[in-house]
Structure formats: C-alpha cells, structure tokens
Amino acid sequence: MVSNPEAEQFFLARSARDEVGSPLIAALKPLGEYELRGELRSYKSPYAVTANIVFCGASGMTDTFWRLRPSDREIALATGAEAAPIGPEWVRIALFRPNWPKPDLAHWALRAYNYARTGG
Numbered sequence: 001m002v003s004n005p006e007a008e009q010f011f012l013a014r015s016a017r018d019e020v021g022s023p024l025i026a027a028l029k030p031l032g033e034y035e036l037r038g039e040l041r042s043y044k045s046p047y048a049v050t051a052n053i054v055f056c057g058a059s060g061m062t063d064t065f066w067r068l069r070p071s072d073r074e075i076a077l078a079t080g081a082e083a084a085p086i087g088p089e090w091v092r093i094a095l096f097r098p099n100w101p102k103p104d105l106a107h108w109a110l111r112a113y114n115y116a117r118t119g120g
Contacts, residue, residue: 007054011047027105055116
C-alpha cells in the first residue's frame with residue numbers, strides 16, 4: 001500500500017498514450033529501485049512508486065506529473081510547469097507545447113525520485 005493513495009487513485013482513473021508514457025518510462029531507467037505500475041500497452045496510465053510513494057506518472061497524450069520538494073516545485077513552476085490537481089507537491093509538465101523547448105524529463109525524474117527516497 002502506498003503512503004499517498006490519492007496519487008495512485010489519480011493515475012488508476014486515467015489513461016495514457018504511448019507518446020507520453022514511453023518518454024516517462026525512458027526517463028526512469030537510470031534510477032535505482034522503483035516499481036512501474038499501470039499498463040501502457042492497454043492505455044492505463046503508467047506511474048512509478050519507490051519507498052511506498054507514488055512519485056511520477058503520465059496521463060492523456062501530453063501530460064507528465066511529478067511529486068517535488070518545495071524548492072524543486074518552485075523551479076518547475078517558474079519554468080513552465082503547472083500545479084497539478086493531485087496535491088500541493090505535484091506539478092504537471094506537458095511534453096508537447098508549440099514554441100517551447102522539450103522538457104528535461106530525466107532531471108524531473110531524478111528530483112522526484114530523490115524526494116520520494118529521502119523525504120526531504
């Protein structure tokens with residue numbers, strides 16, 4: 001059981017396309033211990049859990065979601081992320097925005113993973 005069930009419920013209630021799910025999954029590969037949940041092949045939103053905390057996921061055709069410590073969340077919001085409805089620690093980063101640079105998912109994956117593993 002995860003310690004943030006609201007995040008798990010958010011992703012369980014959604015679907016995702018390969019165009020957003022595959023880049024999220026690729027960004028997680030360099031990380032250490034985590035479990036990937038959801039089933040992208042059947043359009044279920046993929047999301048990742050480490051230390052019993054959901055720390056990221058994907059939904060729809062463009063949206064990735066990241067659970068970040070306050071200082072990282074501030075940076076994410078200042079660089080184009082939006083507050084996510086999951087909770088106050090979460091941001092939404094769209095993958096495809098006209099005239100915007102491609103987001104650095106590997107960076108956000110590492111920051112969200114580190115926050116989940118260390119709690120601070």
